Amino acid sequence: MKTLGVLVSLILVVLVMPAAAQTLDVASYDIEVALDPKTHELTGTQSVRWRNTTGVATSEIWFHLYLNAFASSESTYSRELERDPMGSWGVKEGGWGWTRISRLSLADGADLLPSLSFERPDDGNQNDFTVARVELPREVLPGEAVEFELDFEARLPRVVARTGYEGEFHMVAQWFPKVGVFEGENGWNCHQFHAVSEFFADFGSYRVRMTIPRGWVVGATGEQISREPVGTDDVVEFVARDVHDFAWAAAPASLMTVIETDFEPGRDVPQLWLERAVESFEVGAGELELPPMNIRLLVPTTQRALAPRMIRAARLAVAWFGLHLGPYPYPQLTVVSPPAEASAADGMEYPTLFTTGASRLDAYPPWSWMYGIESVTVHEFGHQYFQGLLASNEFEGAWLDEGLTTWAHMRCLDDIIADKLVPEIRFPLTWEIGQIWLSFVEMPVRVDLPVWEQRLIVDAVMTSYGKTALSLRTLEGVLGESRLLRAMRAYVDEYSYQHPTGENLRSVLERETDEELGWFFDGVIRDGLTPDWAVLAVRHHWVRPVEGMVWRDGRWYEADDEDDPGLWRIEIELGRLTDLVGPVEVELRWETGRIERRTWDGRDSWVRWTEESPELVIQVVVDPDGAWALETRRANNYWRMEHWSRDPADSGPLWWFDGALRLLNLITVPGS
Amino acid sequence: MTTPQPSWTFGFHMAMELWRVVAAVFVVSTIVMLPAQVVLWSAAGEALGHLPGDGLPNGEILLILIELLVPVWPALATAVVSGWFALWLWTVLWHAGVVRWLVFSGRRGARLSEILSRGVLHWWRWARLGLTSVVAFGLGLTAIAVVYGALQDRVAESATDLMFGLWLVSAIVLAAVVGVFFWLAGLRGAWLLGESARRSVVLAWLTGLGQTIRQPLRSVLTLVLWVLPGFAATVGPTILGWQFEMLRGTIPTTILAAVGGLITAFCLVGLFLSFAPVTGMVDEDPSDEL
Numbered sequence: 005m006k007t008l009g010v011l012v013s014l015i016l017v018v019l020v021m022p023a024a025a026q027t028l029d030v031a032s033y034d035i036e037v038a039l040d041p042k043t044h045e046l047t048g049t050q051s052v053r054w055r056n057t058t059g060v061a062t063s064e065i066w067f068h069l070y071l072n073a074f075a076s077s078e079s080t081y082s083r084e085l086e087r088d089p090m091g092s093w094g095v096k097e098g099g100w101g102w103t104r105i106s107r108l109s110l111a112d113g114a115d116l117l118p119s120l121s122f123e124r125p126d127d128g129n130q131n132d133f134t135v136a137r138v139e140l141p142r143e144v145l146p147g148e149a150v151e152f153e154l155d156f157e158a159r160l161p162r163v164v165a166r167t168g169y170e171g172e173f174h175m176v177a178q179w180f181p182k183v184g185v186f187e188g189e190n191g192w193n194c195h196q197f198h199a200v201s202e203f204f205a206d207f208g209s210y211r212v213r214m215t216i217p218r219g220w221v222v223g224a225t226g227e228q229i230s231r232e233p234v235g236t237d238d239v240v241e242f243v244a245r246d247v248h249d250f251a252w253a254a255a256p257a258s259l260m261t262v263i264e265t266d267f268e269p270g271r272d273v274p275q276l277w278l279e280r281a282v283e284s285f286e287v288g289a290g291e292l293e294l295p296p297m298n299i300r301l302l303v304p305t306t307q308r309a310l311a312p313r314m315i316r317a318a319r320l321a322v323a324w325f326g327l328h329l330g331p332y333p334y335p336q337l338t339v340v341s342p343p344a345e346a347s348a349a350d351g352m353e354y355p356t357l358f359t360t361g362a363s364r365l366d367a368y369p370p371w372s373w374m375y376g377i378e379s380v381t382v383h384e385f386g387h388q389y390f391q392g393l394l395a396s397n398e399f400e401g402a403w404l405d406e407g408l409t410t411w412a413h414m415r416c417l418d419d420i421i422a423d424k425l426v427p428e429i430r431f432p433l434t435w436e437i438g439q440i441w442l443s444f445v446e447m448p449v450r451v452d453l454p455v456w457e458q459r460l461i462v463d464a465v466m467t468s469y470g471k472t473a474l475s476l477r478t479l480e481g482v483l484g485e486s487r488l489l490r491a492m493r494a495y496v497d498e499y500s501y502q503h504p505t506g507e508n509l510r511s512v513l514e515r516e517t518d519e520e521l522g523w524f525f526d527g528v529i530r531d532g533l534t535p536d537w538a539v540l541a542v543r544h545h546w547v548r549p550v551e552g553m554v555w556r557d558g559r560w561y562e563a564d565d566e567d568d569p570g571l572w573r574i575e576i577e578l579g580r581l582t583d584l585v586g587p588v589e590v591e592l593r594w595e596t597g598r599i600e601r602r603t604w605d606g607r608d609s610w611v612r613w614t615e616e617s618p619e620l621v622i623q624v625v626v627d628p629d630g631a632w633a634l635e636t637r638r639a640n641n642y643w644r645m646e647h648w649s650r651d652p653a654d655s656g657p658l659w660w661f662d663g664a665l666r667l668l669n670l671i672t673v674p675g676s
Numbered sequence: 677m678t679t680p681q682p683s684w685t686f687g688f689h690m691a692m693e694l695w696r697v698v699a700a701v702f703v704v705s706t707i708v709m710l711p712a713q714v715v716l717w718s719a720a721g722e723a724l725g726h727l728p729g730d731g732l733p734n735g736e737i738l739l740i741l742i743e744l745l746v747p748v749w750p751a752l753a754t755a756v757v758s759g760w761f762a763l764w765l766w767t768v769l770w771h772a773g774v775v776r777w778l779v780f781s782g783r784r785g786a787r788l789s790e791i792l793s794r795g796v797l798h799w800w801r802w803a804r805l806g807l808t809s810v811v812a813f814g815l816g817l818t819a820i821a822v823v824y825g826a827l828q829d830r831v832a833e834s835a836t837d838l839m840f841g842l843w844l845v846s847a848i849v850l851a852a853v854v855g856v857f858f859w860l861a862g863l864r865g866a867w868l869l870g871e872s873a874r875r876s877v878v879l880a881w882l883t884g885l886g887q888t889i890r891q892p893l894r895s896v897l898t899l900v901l902w903v904l905p906g907f908a909a910t911v912g913p914t915i916l917g918w919q920f921e922m923l924r925g926t927i928p929t930t931i932l933a934a935v936g937g938l939i940t941a942f943c944l945v946g947l948f949l950s951f952a953p954v955t956g957m958v959d960e961d962p963s964d965e966l
Contacts, residue, residue, distance in 0.1 A: 309837045344832065364832050368844055436735025443742055539726075623728060630736065639723040639740045657727055657737045659924040661716060662933060663914030665709045666940070668756065670910060672764045673944060674859040675810040 028246070028501050030055050030206035031183045038215035038237075039176070039254060044169045046158040050180055051111075053208075055149040058188030063143045065150070066123065066186075066194035067105075067136045068205075070178035073197035074101035074161035074168070078131035080124075081165070084199035088461045093199065093348075099162025105136070105181055111151035114141055126196045126456065134197040136181070156181055163342070166352035166359065172259055175342060175349040175359065177251040178203070185397075185503070195399040198456040200464045202391075202398035202405070205248040207501055213241045216254045221262045223302045223338040224252035225357045246333075246501060247355035248395050253302055253340045260343070263301040263311055267337070269294040272319040273327065276423055281327040284486040285493070294326040298336050304343040309367045310377065313426070314341060314360055317378040320425060321385035324416040328489055329389050329496045337388075339381070351380045353387030360384060373430035378420060383413040393500040401506055402464070403451045403529070407472020408509075411480075412492075414438075414473055435477060435633055438470035442534070443636035450532040451475065452506055467532075474633045475528045478535075481631025482586060483517055491516035523586045528634065533584035535635045537626040539643035540577040540610060544620055547571045574615040576624055580606050581640075588632065593623035601628075620645065679887050680956045682864075682898040687950025690778075691942055694949070696788040697770055702941035708762045711755035719752075720744035731921070764806065769795040771866050771948060772802035778949075779870040779957055805869055805877040809862035812881065816854040820847060860895045861885035863951045870955055887954060898950050906943030909936040 037048035056062060073081035074095045085094050095101070108116040119139035124132050144150045158179055161168040167177040184194025185206055193204060215237045216222060226244025233239075244250060253260075273294060282289050299318055303311045318339055322332055338357040342349040350361025360381045365371045386409040390396070396404035414434050420426055421434065449458070451467045458464035480488040495504070495512040510525045527533045549570040553560040578590065585606050592600045596619050604611055604626075615621075623644040627635065635641075691698060723744055732740070745752060773795025777786070780794075795802075824847045831843050864884030865877070874880055888895045913933040917924040 306832055306840075345829070364840060365844070367837065368841055433735050433738070436738060439735070439739050440742055443739060444746075625728070630733070636739060637743055638736060639727075639743050642723075642726045642728065644726050644728060657732065657741070658716065658720070658724060659917055660914050662709065662713070663911065663917070665712060665756070665759070666705070666910050666933075666937065667914075669705055669708065669760070669763055670907070670940075672760050672767060674855070674862065675764060675806055675813070 028057070028207040030057055030208055031248075032208035033180070033210050033212070033250065035180055035210070035212045035250075036215075037180070037212065039174060039217075041172060041174070041217050041220075044160045044174065046156075046160065046176070046179060048156050048158070048180060049153070050156065051151065051153045052183060053149055053151045054144075054183050056144045056146055056186060058186055059146050060188040061143040061145045062186055062192075063140050064192070065138050065140060065152075066184040066192035067138070068178075068182045068184060068194060068197075068203075069103050069105075069134055069136055070182070070197050070203075071101045071103040071158050071161070071167070072133040074099075074164055075133060076100065076131065078129070079134065080127055080129045080132040080196045081134075081199055083129065084456065084461070088199070090199070090461050093165065095164050096162040099164065099168065101159050101161030101164075101168060103156055103158035103179070103181070105154050105156050107153070107155040108138060109153055110141070111153065116140070116152060123194070124196060125194065126198070129196070132196050135184075135194050137192075154181060163346045163348040166349050168346075168349070170343070170346035170349075173253075173255040173343050173346045173349075175251075175253050175340070175346065177349075177352065177354060180250070182249075193397065193399075195454075198399070200455045200458075200461050200468075201402060203249065204397045204399055204503075205395065207246055207248045207395065210244045210247060210250045211241070212243075212250055212252070213239055214252060214254070215239050217256070219257055220254050221257050221260050221302060222252060222254045223262070223300055223340050223357060225250040225338070225355050226334075227298075227336045244356060247392070249354050251354035251357055253342075253349075253357075253359075255302070255343075259304060260302050261305050261308055261311075263303065263315070265299045265301065265315055267294075267297045267299055267319050267322045269296060269323070269326075273323040274320075274423060274425060277323060277327055277419065284328075284489055292327055294323065294331050295335075297322070297332065297334070300336070300338045302338070302340045304341060306343070306364055307341060307362055307367075310341070310362050310364075313366075313377050313428070314339060314362065314381055316426065317360075317381035318385060320378075320420055321382040321413075321416060324382070324419060325386060325389055325412065328415075329412065329493050330500075332388060333393070333500075334388075337385075351384060353384045353391055355392045356388070358384035358387065372428050375417060375421070375426070375429045375431060378426055378429070379413065379417055382416045382420075383409060386410075386413045386416070389496055394496060394502070394504050396504050400454045401452060402455050402468035403472040404504065404506060404509065406468040407451070408476065408492075410438075410469045410473035411476035414477070435474065438474050439633065439636050441466060441470050442474060442634070448532040448534070451529045471634075472529075475524070477633035478528070478631065478635075479513075479521070479524050481629065481633060483519065487517050488513075523584065527584045527586075531583075533582055535584045535586070535588075535632045536581040536637045536640075537588055537606075537632070537635065538579040538581055538640035539624050539626055540579040541575070542577070542621060542624055542643050542645075543575040545573040545575075547573050547616065569618060571616045571618055572620055574617060574621050576613040576615070576621065577610060578604055578613070578626060579610040580608075581637075586632075588627050589629065591623075591625045591628040592621050593625075595619040595622055679890055680953050681891060681894050682951045683953050684898050684901050684946075684950050686953055687898075687902070687946040687948070690949040690952065691946035694774065694786050694791075694945060696786070697774065697791060698938070698942045698945045700788055700792075701766075701770065701944055702938050704766045705763060705941065706937060708759035708766075712752060712759055715748055715751045715755045716745070719748040765803075768803045768806050769799055770945075771795070772798045774945075774948065775802070775867055775870040775952075778952055779867075779955065801869060801877060802866060805862065805865050805881060808878055808881045809858060809865075812861070813855065813858045816858060817851060820851055820854065856896060856899065857885065857888050857892075860888040860899060863899075863948060864888060864895075864954050866948070867951050867955045871957065884954075899947065902943045902947035902950065906940045906947070909939035909943070912936055 032053045033050055035048055035050040037046050039046055073079050116138045121137050122133050123135045123137050163170045163175060167175055182205060184192045185204055187193050210226060218236055218238050222240050224242040225247060226242045228240060228242050230241045231238055278289055281292050301311060301315060326332055334356045336356055340359045341362055342359055344363055347361060349359050352359045362377050366377055390408040391405040398405050417434050421429055449463050449467050451472055455464040491513045494516045495509055498512060499508055514521050547570060550563045552563055554563045587603050587605050590602045590604055626641045773791035776794035776798055777791045831840060861881055861884040864887050865881040868874060868880045868883050869877060913929055913936050917929060923929045
């Protein structure tokens, strides 16, 4: 029966295999694991087939043992958080987690366990056990594969860093010994678990059979192909292909509800979005056709009222990303909304599965007016592209997944709000939140640093997410929306199922836009520069009409207004107050209402434009469209001839300030 | 024995009679805003003056305000809080003065100087009553937050969506009721404190609370009849500016804001005086009954 089950599984693996552009079967896993719901321990057996796809032989294998990050207060994860505390990110009291390999051998039976040692490539912390290395009895040559088996035990931590248990809810992530990435001459890329950094792994196939208590609900990477009662438990089997990780969630049916639904393009793709995408990409609607897929939602029974909103957000995300970056290539998407007490598991991405996050309050105004559910859901779905498909090294270049995802998710969110596709949302600010956050940063922060090399965790978070997203928003503003979208789509298309770097992104973007983007990749991404444009001065000098005689047609005539009505000599001085060089639009508004747009190349630190005109310039705005979204000091971008047209009683944008003060003053009355 | 009731019409007539107090309330409430305005305009006036008159996107306005105001926020916050504090000191002053004048002078010679001099002499007594109100309100809200906070997880796990929604609404309603009742207790307590035999401000406040609980409708109605027009007069000009951009910062709107401030001051004085009859010692014309 079991043999038949395996056979059926293998057939289904082939049948459900997505139509991927490229299949890289580098690290494939076959895992059997049992969850003890009382001790929160996992007991597993795993066989791994690893293929050397580089041109260099290796005689060792490096593993991640991620759960050991939560083993003690001395792990690198804990130490980094101790140095720079981040609220509830630390391991909860009594909730330590760990993992241990108890058997490790090659497929031919050769014992590898004696050669296992722990490595600390990032900080040398001898109390960190998140990376292990084993010596192989012989080299794995280029193109060769090696198969080995191991037994492991693990205890999940109380939910921390998006993995663990809380009560009977189990978010089982980063739970199995996982092979690092071999980079040929550069050796193994296998970093320790840091406080902020995420993960990096090779693509492969997964078959996971998990034993869970009878009747529990489960959601996992890939597709469920069977569920059988065995004793007092259920054995559930999932398969996934062309993915680089596997995560799962399990809980009693009384705690979590499963909703099986789907994405049906005819129903779920907003017509408006399709039309815009057709225009942006200059293709026929047929070329943007998206495939249908299944969606499984695990939602706490107490949050069931929010399920329709989560499903709607997921469908909109599938539609937006599919139209703009290419179709989601897997037939299944699983969304897990952890219970409120396990909110530390909210908002995390794994291949074909992500966790969203909500509170029961989100069903009620004013919480329901916010876009928290949409934002998290769209963002985590976005990672199915920038991490799931484009598996860049999240340790060393978190901006490539978090930043690109945040840019795309904000674009999607903008469209959702602008097109009123979630009418409940009444909070209109999106990019502005990031700009405000960035405006509080006092010193330049580089984007392309490994996150643990940032001075503060908050810097790491800000650069990886908001700053990169605003940088891309700036690039979009300067290049134009369609050009950047087309270039991003090409990037996704070209590097799916690979490990793209910043250089790869740069080469695709430069090629697709036919622009030299050094100012962006060197200035913004590498050097952490931000722009600050300014109107330095605007001066008007009245050039008086000629007095006396005018020489015309060989004779002298008395000068009059028709000969020379007089002119304004106008000097407009613009400044670039930082070292970030780039082109910027400038808008001049003339006295007669005429509006003129010019482009300043921004190469010099300042420029003076001199004009002679019978009319005055009454307003000058540098970057009137806010194309340079990274610019957070905007007050000096404006100049206007205020006393010409403004009522002295007008207080500009703070016209409401007095009214607000009067209202505030009423607060004192009940206390008197 | 029946508890004397507040009277809206009595408050109205007395506020008319005490027009000097109304004017003083308006002037002081305007003056206390000046420091905040000075800080704001000196820090941001020049830059704000260069922004386009036809508006900016909301997010950009916010960004620019943060850019301009964050560097001066300690001064701005100090100015606003000082303004509040000054206004509180002043409100206690005229409350004390008006009570002492009305209870002990037989409504003769409603001169501002006399009212204020009486207020200065007894200011600390009424200030303690105000502090009692503030502390009681804080304790009430804390108690609600603690009880609801402790029950939240349990309710969230077990209640249906409808019940959970009602439970949330009940918290808001309860907080509002506590706020209104404690405010009314303070208003009644301020007048009860005028009784010559009364010693304890806490007992005065508690007696006021007891009276409010015994006459909830009458008390709340009196409050609402004064607060609604006062609130409308305060926010009206701002709402007009919000709805009609062309009215923002214009001279007519400035005049309207000043008139609104006067109406608010009248309502505040009228509200306070409407509770004078609760002492039973004020000579109240029965025809003034609401």
